[in-house]
Amino acid sequence: SMQLSNERIKHTAEGEEFLETDTILREEENEEKSRTIEGDVDAYNEREFYGKLDPMELNNTRKAKKEILFFNRVPKVGSQTTMELLKSLSIKNNFHYHKDRTQKTETIKLSYNEEKWLSNLLDFFNPPSVYVKHVCFVNFTQFNLDMPIYVNMVRDPVERVISWYYYVRAPWYFVERKRAFPDLPLPNPNWLKKDYDTCVRRGDKECRYQDGDERDDFGQLTEFFCGQDDDCTGFNTEVAMRKAKENVEKHYAVVGVLEELNKTLTVLEHYVPRFFKGAKDVYYNEVKIFSKINRNIYKPTTAEATKDIVRKNFTRELEFFDFCKQRLHKQYLALNLDQKP
16 A cells, blocks of 8 residues: 555655655755746746757657667666656556666676676567666667667766765665675764764765776766776766766767756656656656655755865766756757746
């Protein structure tokens, strides 16, 4: 029943993410309400700046030879919510929904043989199908296979690493992990209690973001879009950013923005209708119900001064995020919808 589902989700990773997504969405709605003429001017200026936009030109879905959707999900960008949405839509829109099982160690970079295995797995699915997995972009054409329809989500890269920082410190996170993998050691209590501001101020390794670093906390957003090459791993590097932008432009139908969920759902509905038809209705009438659950999660507010320090090291990660935002805006403007999302 819905009540049991609510109880189950209250104390889980999904519950935490639904709540966080809902908070971001409420902020977005408040901004929409308080938007003045200035906002309309911005939209008008955007239209003027981009000129006439053709939705066909901005739609990679038309290149797809098979109706296989691949959501190679980035952690902490509302991907749990997107998965729930896809699960509900699979019934309404009549497609198969598949997801990767929980891994002891999430491996987002694959060996050549693992890439080949994954590509063949997706090729094996009966269309229309969706597959969801935490993994960096894979180019299927190297195995003479058709590319799937790629979709993903992004959010402000600094907010994302802060979200991850507290996510892995939440009590239910390691309780769930311990239940799934009993031999995992319990974390150090001092590590659990350390807040993000302290971590940054002290210059602890996990909160030092240095160019070219290979991070084990999925802190590099560009890596998920750049792909499997060695030069894609390296925090805030020019090469990873450039390749990530190229892949988004060439291979992704839609890259949604968590902070602009309404616009994202509108674009998904129009550009990938086979899978996302009715997405806004389903989100607001079904999926969002989960996020209504009142859960008091201990996630302290991070000081803006701390975020400013961190932001200085995220220049290319932020440039990539802005690129994805602009692309989403262009896709939305090209639809020429009269009303705002």
